[in-house]
Amino acid sequence: MIEIRNVWKEYGDQVVLERVNLRIEDGEFCSMVGASGCGKSTFLRLLLGQERPTRGTILLDGAPLPAEPDAHRGVVFQRYSVFPHLSVLRNVLLGLELPHARFTGRLFGARRLIARDEAVAMLTRVGLADALDKYPHQLSGGMQQRLALAQALVMKPRVLLLDEPFGALDPGIRRDMHELLLKLWHETGLTIFMVTHDLKEGFTLGSRMLVFDKVRVDPQAPGAYGARITYNIPLERNRDAQHGPAAAMPDALAL
Numbered sequence: 339m340i341e342i343r344n345v346w347k348e349y350g351d352q353v354v355l356e357r358v359n360l361r362i363e364d365g366e367f368c369s370m371v372g373a374s375g376c377g378k379s380t381f382l383r384l385l386l387g388q389e390r391p392t393r394g395t396i397l398l399d400g401a402p403l404p405a406e407p408d409a410h411r412g413v414v415f416q417r418y419s420v421f422p423h424l425s426v427l428r429n430v431l432l433g434l435e436l437p438h439a440r441f442t443g444r445l446f447g448a449r450r451l452i453a454r455d456e457a458v459a460m461l462t463r464v465g466l467a468d469a470l471d472k473y474p475h476q477l478s479g480g481m482q483q484r485l486a487l488a489q490a491l492v493m494k495p496r497v498l499l500l501d502e503p504f505g506a507l508d509p510g511i512r513r514d515m516h517e518l519l520l521k522l523w524h525e526t527g528l529t530i531f532m533v534t535h536d537l538k539e540g541f542t543l544g545s546r547m548l549v550f551d552k553v554r555v556d557p558q559a560p561g562a563y564g565a566r567i568t569y570n571i572p573l574e575r576n577r578d579a580q581h582g583p584a585a586a587m588p589d590a591l592a593l
């Protein structure tokens with residue numbers, strides 16, 4: 339379980355997030371939406387451990403979040419998550435090898451074979467079994483994002499953080515990626531946090547929708563107030579409802 343208690347994040351005199359409180363059970367899929375620049379990516383970086391809250395606490399299973407990113411939390415960004423100079427297979431193997439072979443970055447013998455099997459199995463799950471020796475520039479955008487997902491998931495993270503992972507993809511490819519992500523989510527029971535600018539994508543995919551918004555705005559001092567989670571909407575019950583929770587959203591929600 340992830341618990342966020344009264345978290346604030348400030349950069350200099352700019353308040354980006356204020357009074358964020360949240361409790362998320364294992365296995366939830368949280369879609370996060372909000373106006374551009376309101377702090378969604380910052381929130382993901384806090385969950386990743388890449389940034390520390392200015393105030394407040396983030397607890398993972400009751401214990402403070404480790405101060406640095408670790409294998410418990412995988413991350414996929416909109417672009418550039420993969421290493422361009424490594425083959426598809428090496429991109430996925432790297433994460434498995436590095437913790438055991440810090441200096442060479444490579445495993446040998448039986449351990450390497452086991453790691454290779456794991457990497458190939460994961461690449462097969464995301465539909466890249468035929469592209470093991472290709473390099474990222476030889477892949478389509480959708481394939482690159484499949485690779486980025488495989489790279490994150492092979493580490494068996496408990497939490498997957500996705501920052502607009504499908505934002506750069508064509509609609510048809512996006513739909514394929516949605517199906518793949520839902521399949522992987524159901525298979526693994528992962529907890530997922532996904533930032534999206536696409537409200538429909540958020541409602542279709544998530545089990546919960548989190549809306550970030552600034553409640554207070556001072557035109558004289560744009561950085562004085564930060565965003566909060568203004569809506570926290572469970573979606574399971576509502577997903578198939580004809581008008582769904584989207585109908586309840588404020589018109590002013592500019593995404």
Ligand SMILES: Nc1ncnc2c1ncn2[C@@H]1O[C@H](COP(=O)(O)OP(=O)(O)OP(=O)(O)O)[C@@H](O)[C@H]1O
Pocket residue numbers: 349354372373374375376377378379380381
């Ligand atoms: N390292 C940093 N140093 C200073 N300011 C930062 C830093 N990171 C983010 N910010 C500021 O924090 C605010 C929130 O940025 P963030 O990228 O989290 O927003 P976002 O909601 O993800 O935006 P978008 O939807 O456009 O991706 C922005 O005003 C940004 O300039």
